[in-house]
Amino acid sequence: MTTAVPFKALQELVKQHDFHDRKAARGFFELGLILAMLLGGIALFLVTDSILIRIAALLISTCGSLGLSTCAHTASHNATSNSEGMNRFLTYFGFTFFFGVSATYWWHKHCVVHHPVPNLIGEDDDIDLAPFFAITESPDGRTQRLFYRLQWLLVPVALALNEFNIQRSGWLFLVKRLRDPRQRQASHWLDLGILALHWATWMFLPMLVFSPLSVVGFYAVRMALMGYAMFIGFAPAHFPEEAVAAVGQEKSADFILRQTAATVNFRTGAFGALLCGGVQFQIEHHLFPWISPYHYPELSKIVKTFCRQHGYPYRTLGWGEATWKSLVVFYRPKQVLARLSECMDKRAEERAA
Numbered sequence: 001m002t003t004a005v006p007f008k009a010l011q012e013l014v015k016q017h018d019f020h021d022r023k024a025a026r027g028f029f030e031l032g033l034i035l036a037m038l039l040g041g042i043a044l045f046l047v048t049d050s051i052l053i054r055i056a057a058l059l060i061s062t063c064g065s066l067g068l069s070t071c072a073h074t075a076s077h078n079a080t081s082n083s084e085g086m087n088r089f090l091t092y093f094g095f096t097f098f099f100g101v102s103a104t105y106w107w108h109k110h111c112v113v114h115h116p117v118p119n120l121i122g123e124d125d126d127i128d129l130a131p132f133f134a135i136t137e138s139p140d141g142r143t144q145r146l147f148y149r150l151q152w153l154l155v156p157v158a159l160a161l162n163e164f165n166i167q168r169s170g171w172l173f174l175v176k177r178l179r180d181p182r183q184r185q186a187s188h189w190l191d192l193g194i195l196a197l198h199w200a201t202w203m204f205l206p207m208l209v210f211s212p213l214s215v216v217g218f219y220a221v222r223m224a225l226m227g228y229a230m231f232i233g234f235a236p237a238h239f240p241e242e243a244v245a246a247v248g249q250e251k252s253a254d255f256i257l258r259q260t261a262a263t264v265n266f267r268t269g270a271f272g273a274l275l276c277g278g279v280q281f282q283i284e285h286h287l288f289p290w291i292s293p294y295h296y297p298e299l300s301k302i303v304k305t306f307c308r309q310h311g312y313p314y315r316t317l318g319w320g321e322a323t324w325k326s327l328v329v330f331y332r333p334k335q336v337l338a339r340l341s342e343c344m345d346k347r348a349e350e351r352a353a
Contacts, residue, residue, distance in 0.1 A: 004253075004254035004256070004341075005254075005256065005310045005312075007255045010302075010303070010306050013302055014288065014299065017299075019288075019291045019295040019299060022079060022080060022081060022082055022292040022294075023292050023294045023295075024080065024081045024082070026294060027071070027081070027292070027294075030274060031071050031090075034064050034067035034068050034274070034275075037060050037061065037063055037064030037067065038061050038064025038065055038067075038068055038098075039061075039064070040061075040064075041058065041060035041061025041063075041064060042057070042061050044056075044057035044060070045057035045058060045218075058221065061222070062225040062228075063229075065222075065225070065226050065229055066226075066230070066232070066233050067274060067275045067277065068094050068098055069095070069099065069226075069229075069230060070277030070278070072091050072093070072094025072095045073110075074292075074293055075088075076095075076103070076111060077111065077289040077290060079289065079292050079293065088103075091103045091107070092190070092191070096191060096194040096198060097197060099163065099167075099198075099223075099226065100167045100170075100195060100199065100223075101163075101166050101167055101170050102171065102173060102174045103187075103191055103194070104173070104177065104187055104191045105169065105191075106170070108173065109125060109126075109169075109173075116258075117248075118238055118243075118258070118259065119238055119244065119245045119246065119261075119262035119263075120245070120246055120247070120248050120250055120251055120258075120262070121245060121246070121247055122248035123251055127238070127245055133148070133154075133155075133330065134151070135239060135329040135333050135334065136245045136329075136333050136336050137333045137334065137335055148333070151330055152331040155327065160224040160228065161224070162226075162230055162231060163223040163226045163227040164227070167223075171195075174188060174191055174192060174195075178192065203215060203219060231323075232323055233276060233279060234279060235323070235326040236264070236266045236317070236319065236322030236323050236325075236326050237264060237322075238262060238263060238264075238282075239325070239326035239329055240264055240326055240328075241325060241328070241334045242264050242315045243261075243262050243264045244335075244343060245334060245335075245336045246261070246262070246339070247336060247337070247338055250339065250340045253339075253341070254340075256287070256307075257340050257341065258340065259287050260283055260287075260307055260312045260343075261312075261313050261340045261343040263283050263286050264315040264316065264317055264322065265280060265281055265282055265314075265316040265317070266280050266316065266319045266321075266322040267280065267317070267318050267319060268319050272319060277293055278293020278296050279293075281296035281297070281299075281300055283300070283314060284296045284299045284303050313343045
């Protein structure tokens with residue numbers, strides 16, 4: 001078995017390189033391109049009666065929506081700008097104003113809960129899809145219920161409802177915080193105000209021009225497509241079988257192992273890189289979420305070499321392959337490891353062979 005290495009050793013290697021510049025100018029330029037796709041697609045949809053052009057317009061807008069969500073994701077980690085205020089603005093702007101997702105819920109769910117313990121059962125909510133779905137085996141190695149053997153049939157419908165479910169979860173989180181004086185903060189009130197602005201902008205004001213049925217229908221289609229886009233953009237990092245799941249007690253395991261065992265990278269082209277905004281380098285992101293994604297290609301060389309030298313898993317899949325494998329786990333749930341170190345053991349065996 002390969003011995004765990006303190007995270008500080010990797011940090012020292014990274015400190016030898018200048019990754020402090022967040023390249024904000026490039027980030028805002030690409031944000032402009034993304035907003036042009038998102039809003040331009042909507043405008044094109046509204047000015048044409050052609051079904052084919054409308055379908056193309058929706059796809060263009062959905063690409064922009066994915067890009068905006070990954071931009072907001074970067075900002076939520078304070079990796080877009082040196083200004084904390086600007087990062088917070090972009091998080092609210094991307095998640096809350098455009099998609100009706102509570103930013104305070106996102107910070108809690110993603111940054112506080114998910115990042116330290118990815119894919120640990122009972123710790124990471126992202127891996128726990130119960131009671132409706134399961135992508136990991138039950139403790140005895142068998143599917144818990146007959147329903148889970150058929151769940152893959154419902155995945156297309158579930159993905160269409162994905163964004164609505166995130167909205168719902170965000171509202172539940174926000175209302176709970178607002179009702180509790182001990183947890184209530186000014187950020188929660190700001191969140192509520194921007195959520196109200198979201199509904200006014202995307203639902204109520206358009207009804208002054210278009211029929212209510214048309215507005216509700218367009219909003220539903222937009223969010224349904226966003227549900228698919230979010231899955232394609234975020235699921236490939238942690239859902240494939242290569243991104244192992246483990247029992248919650250492993251939260252005390254070596255930090256580098258926790259991140260590299262439960263995470264995979266995926267390859268994209270230039271356009272995919274624009275839309276993914278760094279989430280394709282998910283291993284680097286989980287180890288150094290405060291570093292700008294524009295440094296990830298260079299940072300990945302350091303991390304990959306370090307992992308290979310010390311026996312840590314480091315996997316990169318094609319984007320299409322990773323997305324397909326993220327769907328396969330609904331048909332064939334992946335195993336839950338009792339020890340994350342099994343990944344290091346396997347890597348050591350591969351090196352010795």
